[in-house]
Amino acid sequence: MQQIINFIIKNSYRLLFLLLLGISLTLTIKSHSYHRSEYVNSANSITGAVYKKVNEVNEYLSLKEKNKDLASENALLKELLFNKKDTLITSKTLFRNDLNNYKVMVGKVVKNSFNVRENYITINAGSDKGLKTDMGVINDKGIVGIVEKTSANYATIQSVLNIKSKINAKLKNSNHFGSLVWDGRNVGYAQLIDVPRLASLRKGDSIVTGGNSDIFPENIPIGKIDKIFIDRKTNYYTINIRLFNDMTSLGYVYVIENKKKKEKQQLEAITTAPKK
Amino acid sequence: MNNSVLNSIRFIVFLSLQVLIFNNINLFGYLNPYPYVLFILLYPVNSNKSVLLLGSFALGILLDMFCNSGGIHTTASLILAFIRPTLFKFSFGLSYEYQTVKIADKISPERITLLLLAIFIHHFILFYLEYFRIGLLFTILSRTLLSTLFTFTICLLIIYLIKPNKR
Numbered sequence: 001m002q003q004i005i006n007f008i009i010k011n012s013y014r015l016l017f018l019l020l021l022g023i024s025l026t027l028t029i030k031s032h033s034y035h036r037s038e039y040v041n042s043a044n045s046i047t048g049a050v051y052k053k054v055n056e057v058n059e060y061l062s063l064k065e066k067n068k069d070l071a072s073e074n075a076l077l078k079e080l081l082f083n084k085k086d087t088l089i090t091s092k093t094l095f096r097n098d099l100n101n102y103k104v105m106v107g108k109v110v111k112n113s114f115n116v117r118e119n120y121i122t123i124n125a126g127s128d129k130g131l132k133t134d135m136g137v138i139n140d141k142g143i144v145g146i147v148e149k150t151s152a153n154y155a156t157i158q159s160v161l162n163i164k165s166k167i168n169a170k171l172k173n174s175n176h177f178g179s180l181v182w183d184g185r186n187v188g189y190a191q192l193i194d195v196p197r198l199a200s201l202r203k204g205d206s207i208v209t210g211g212n213s214d215i216f217p218e219n220i221p222i223g224k225i226d227k228i229f230i231d232r233k234t235n236y237y238t239i240n241i242r243l244f245n246d247m248t249s250l251g252y253v254y255v256i257e258n259k260k261k262k263e264k265q266q267l268e269a270i271t272t273a274p275k276k
Numbered sequence: 277m278n279n280s281v282l283n284s285i286r287f288i289v290f291l292s293l294q295v296l297i298f299n300n301i302n303l304f305g306y307l308n309p310y311p312y313v314l315f316i317l318l319y320p321v322n323s324n325k326s327v328l329l330l331g332s333f334a335l336g337i338l339l340d341m342f343c344n345s346g347g348i349h350t351t352a353s354l355i356l357a358f359i360r361p362t363l364f365k366f367s368f369g370l371s372y373e374y375q376t377v378k379i380a381d382k383i384s385p386e387r388i389t390l391l392l393l394a395i396f397i398h399h400f401i402l403f404y405l406e407y408f409r410i411g412l413l414f415t416i417l418s419r420t421l422l423s424t425l426f427t428f429t430i431c432l433l434i435i436y437l438i439k440p441n442k443r
């Protein structure tokens with residue numbers, strides 16, 4: 001016993017180093033698996049409050065641009081409103097019935113990152129406003145990402161500019177599906193992989209979110225086709241997409257909750273479960 | 277001024293500078309300097325080493341929280357704090373412990389060696405853990421080299437700025 005204590009006292013510096021190294025390596029390795037570390041993320045009150053203050057200053061400097069964006073979105077909504085066939089129809093019935101499945105909540109980006117391979121965004125809305133993991137996040141121009149972790153007042157979002165991100169997407173005019181990924185290189189471009197060779201593609205075609213996704217509603221804009229490659233190994237198309245969204249400058253975002261997601265997932269689970 | 281007070285102030289200043297300014301530089305779209313390594317390098321030679329370990333661990337984990345980066349800053353600064361005595365021995369010779377070496381004193385070749393070496397090791401660990409794939413070694417190395425130069429420049433500027441004015 002005496003010797004053990006002596007050993008610990010003698011090597012306390014090394015042991016402290018090894019202990020701390022163990023903790024930090026665990027955190028690093030955990031962060032590379034699918035879900036991030038539970039405690040070390042920017043959705044906590046200290047870091048969230050700091051980023052909120054910083055953002056208040058930045059926001060003041062970009063008021064003009066944000067006003068312009070809001071005005072153009074207003075114009076779009078007015079256009080929808082004025083083009084109704086019958087002005088007596090209330091706006092709820094104007095949209096397709098299945099859109100009522102979705103609840104939309106607003107949040108503001110307080111921290112945006114785009115210079116590493118695994119990018120995360122922090123917004124100032126959290127579980128108090130009803131945000132949960134795996135909800136879709138969009139803004140007026142197109143998709144932004146998927147909610148990763150939430151705290152009471154903040155949430156982190158896995159940006160589309162994250163090499164772990166994989167989102168179901170399709171060609172707007174032909175309904176051929178593929179997966180939207182990011183290769184970690186250019187912040188203006190994402191890649192659509194696994195598009196079948198049957199699809200007819202042209203440069204400039206629009207890519208939108210697909211109906212297979214439980215997270216996003218169908219037909220949310222993503223981007224335009226920029227370059228088309230053929231993967232020699234799999235014979236599928238790989239398409240370079242110019243994103244509609246400027247991921248380096250985000251303001252207000254909308255978080256989308258799919259109210260019938262659970263029902264759909266349960267049904268699918270029952271269908272594919274092995275029969276007894 | 278008391279050493280521990282000075283170090284606490286340095287801790288807070290480097291942390292806030294890193295979060296508020298240096299993380300937002302994005303030179304050429306992806307290059308950021310990490311001059312917070314100066315906190316570890318400027319720590320007095322004769323002070324308690326365990327406190328330095330704990331300090332760099334705390335600095336790293338707070339940065340990781342702000343950057344959403346898991347534990348990469350923590351690991352990199354912890355390892356740098358641990359190998360600091362070896363680096364000192366390498367650049368100043370064996371007798372560094374008997375004289376009070378202050379990096380901020382004068383920019384000499386020994387100090388530049390120490391700075392460059394320490395920054396390179398720190399950044400290599402940082403980027404290696406960020407990419408976490410040995411296949412990307414070339415990308416990691418090129419990013420490490422470019423960032424090292426950037427951080428080194430910023431560190432020199434900071435040292436010149438905080439250097440006590442002697443006449």
